[in-house]
Amino acid sequence: MTDHPVAKVPERLFDDPAAEARWRxxxxxxxxxxxxxxxxxxxxSLYISNTSGVWEIYAWDRATDSHRQVTDRPNGTYHGLVSPDGKTIWWFADTDGDEFGRWVVEPFHGGGERGDGLSGTHAGYPAGIEVGLRHVALGVSTDDGSTIWVSRDGRAEVIYxxxxxxxxxxxxxxxxxLAISHSEHGDSRHPALRVVRVADGGTVAEKWxxxxxxxxxxxxxxxxxxxxLLVLHERRGREELLLWDVAADTETEIQLDLPGEVSATWYPDGEALLVVHTHWARSALYRYDLDGGELVALEIPPGTVGSASVRPDGVIEYSWSSAEQPPVVRALLPDGxxxxxxxxxxxxxxxxxxxTDAFVVSRGGDVHALVARPEGAGEGPLPTVFCLHGGPHAADEDRFSAYRxxxxxxxxxxxxxxxRGSTGYGSAWRDAIEGRxxxxxxxxxxxxxxxxxRTGLADPVRCVVAGASWGGYLTLxxxxxxxxxxxxxVAGVPVADYVAAYADEMEPLRAYDRALFGGSPDDLPDLYRECSPMTYVDAVQAPLLLLAGENDPRCPIRQIENxxxxxxxxxxxxxxxxYDAGHGSLVVAETIRQTLAEVDFARRVVTLS
Incomplete structure (x- = not known):
């Protein structure tokens, strides 16, 4: 194995103690x-928090306002849910961030034994879970494909x-x-739906x-x-809502007079929807009455809603932040x-x-960019970091970022x-990267x-490109x-050698790559080479900091070593x-160490320190 230069991790970024404490x-x-x-x-209730210094799962008994840390693992825990009766907590146990594992179940208040969530299943990458009072539906994926079980009389039986x-x-x-999302047609990026009977697995209805x-x-x-069944569709080139009565196999499209894209959740009585509307990287909330079709805006602060739901008493709870203000969980009461x-x-x-917003003309259309300037900075030109988000089907939004x-x-x-490839700007924009x-x-x-x-914002000789995951791939x-x-x-957990990455990555990502490229590396060797950073490695001139997780199933370590x-x-x-984790870290101290390395590296290279 080649000995590679190890990144410097300074003790601090700033000499001023107040400035150092503020960023940390x-x-x-x-x-x-x-x-x-x-x-x-x-x-x-159940939530995840970084209170312990690691992102872990917590149980909250609202009646007594007592909080209990449920999980305590070296590399954190991210996936969990509570059963409908509130008696048990389910969480996904992988190994050191490799995302391969099993669902574990334990009593809500603790004090009991932990065990396999559904015996008779095998380990894999999580592919959805629904926990009911009588039945559990659990999916995993492996190199052999996808398997979904349901529990019947305490036994796990394969239903798909x-x-x-x-x-x-x-x-x-x-x-x-049970509704199943599938890609039997060969395109996991644009799935179809099948609804089956839990009792025998028989098909009730299909939609593609x-x-x-x-x-x-x-x-x-x-x-x-x-x-x-509440469904998202994209028949008119953007994400919209429809109601599918699967028993009658009839549907009703919900056409809202809103730009951008929407998602939604039910009000508890089934008579209205809580709509989350996204447009130009910002969010709004609406109530939509299904009977009369009335759409009512709900008063929330400007910014971005992470997620939202409606309590049985009609209180709307939502997570929120803006670029200026850190995240918080808020409650919108029925009285407003x-x-x-x-x-x-x-x-x-x-x-x-x-x-601030910028709309820049590019070959494929206007690109939406979000721009932030250091406090007290002049007009420029300034040293500038161009942050490229992961996904690729994601987007940067007007939300708080300690990293930014x-x-x-x-x-x-x-x-x-x-x-192009980002979400929130319509299907054509998202899918414009297919084939290239x-x-x-x-x-x-x-x-x-x-x-x-051109506008004088960025100093052309002090521009840094940075990103993680797909953003790391784009950086390379x-x-x-x-x-x-x-x-x-600065490239975090990137695809570096696409052919080797495809060979080693988790099967759901191989399926994603086949849909994105139009086939596998065996089918399209020239295209994979054309789109692989490895092809252009000899042209790299700028200094590079590369961060990699030893157990990463998405951007595996071998292709990075190549x-x-x-x-x-x-x-x-x-x-x-x-670092000894997977595709990123849930450990706050590790995130800080990586940030120290990244910012210090860039400052040294562009002579800011």
């Missing part, structure tokens, strides 16, 4: 997710199995119907909108015996008043700078690029880079195909940070 506190400040609650025992990617979608309130048009099962009606619901004890994160804030504190302007991933997005990055330099690809643009690159070995052969300037 943004990471260490206690935060929680939106609590989930037991359907039939709503005082029993296929070599293509699939997962549990939704379980009806009376537990007689054809090539390039996916369907997503959100929730069955909360009313027992009501077979309406709004209050903080859940804020753990401890020092609050300091606020940060606002984001530390770059600003260090004197960098920050530009987020919602390139990576290179398509970088056309948009180049256009935004040109705009930032940018360094190799646009070497003249970048003074430095890339690093080639950098070493040609004597390139680079540093490596390796």
């Amino acid at each position: 506190t943004r990471f260490t400040a206690p935060r929680t997710s939106l609590p989930d609650w037991a359907r039939d025992a709503p005082d029993h 199995q296929h070599e293509q990617d699939a997962g549990v979608g939704a379980l009806s309130r009376d537990e007689t119907l 909108d054809g090539p390039g048009k996916g369907l997503d099962a959100l929730e069955f009606s909360p009313v027992s015996g009501d077979s309406r 008043s709004d209050r903080v619901l859940l804020e753990p004890a401890g020092e609050r994160a300091a606020p940060s700078q606002p984001l 804030a530390v770059w600003l504190d260090a004197g960098f302007a920050v530009v987020h690029v919602n390139y 991933p990576g290179l398509t997005e970088l056309e948009d990055v180049a256009a935004v880079h040109d705009w930032a330099v 690809l940018a360094l190799g195909t646009q070497p003249e643009r970048w003074a430095a690159g 890339y690093l070995d080639r950098l070493a052969e040609r004597g390139a300037g680079y540093e490596v940070y390796r």
Whole structure:
């Protein structure tokens, strides 16, 4: 094995103690997710929090306002849910962040034994779970494909199995119907839906909108015996809602006079929907009455809603933040008043700078960029970090980011690029990268880079490209195909050698890659080479910091080592940070160490320190 230069991790970024404490506190400040609650025992809630210094699962008994840390694992725990009766907690146990494992169950109040959630199943990557009072539906994926079990009389029985990617979608309130998301047509990026009987696995109804048009099962009606399934569709080029009565196999499209895209959840009586509306990287909440079709805006602060739900008493709980204000869980009461619901004890994160919008003309259309400037900075030109989000089907939004804030504190302007492939801008924008991933997005990055330099924001000789996951992939690809643009690159958990990555990655991602590229590396060897950073490694000129997880199933370590070995052969300037976890870390101290390495590296390269 080649010995690679190890990244420097300084003790601090700033000499000023107050400045140093401020950026660290943004990471260490206690935060929680939106609590989930037991359907039939709503005082029993579950959330994840970083209170212990690691993101773990917590139980909250609202009646006594008591909180219990459920999990305590070296690399954290992220997936969990509470049973409808509030008696048990289910959580997914993997090994050191490798995402491969089993569901575990234990009593809500603790004190009892933990055990396999559903005996008779095998380990795998999680592919959805629905826990009812009588039945459990549980899905996993492995290299052999997808398997879904249901529990009948305490035994796990296979109800679905296929070599293509699939997962549990939704379980009806009376537990007689199960919606399955599948890609038997070969395109896991645009799934179809099948509803089967829990009793015998027989098909009740099917729905597929054809090539390039996916369907997503959100929730069955909360009313027992009501077979309406709330579904996301994209028949008109953006994500919209429909109600599918699977028993009658009839549907009603819900057309809302709103730009952008929507998602929704049910009100408890099944007579209205809580709609989350996303447009230009910001969110709003609405109530939509199914009978009269009335859409009413709900008063919440400007920013981004992470998730939202309606309690049995009509209180709307939602997680919220903005670029300036740190995240908080809020409650919107029926009388219209709004209050903080859940804020753990401890020092609050300091606020940060606002984001402004830019719409930049690119080959594929106008690219939406979000721009933040350091406090007190002049007009420019400024050292600038171009942050490329992961996914690729995700988006940067007007939400709080401790990571963005530390770059600003260090004197960098920050530009987020919602390139083609991003969500929230319609199906055509999201799918524009099909058949040419990576290179398509970088056309948009180049256009935004040109705009930032042309307008005097960015100093052309002090531009840093940075990202993790798909953003890390784009960073490596940018360094190799646009070497003249970048003074430095910071690539976290990237795809570096696409052919080797495909061979080693988890099967759901192989299915995703086949859908994205139009086939496997055996089918399309030239295209995979064209879109692989490994192809352009010899053209990399700028210094590079690469961060990699030893147990990463999404961007495996071998393909990263291939890339690093080639950098070493040609004597390139680079540093490596390796850590013992998976595709990122749930440990706050580890996140801080990585941030120290990243920002210090960039400051050294562009001579800011």
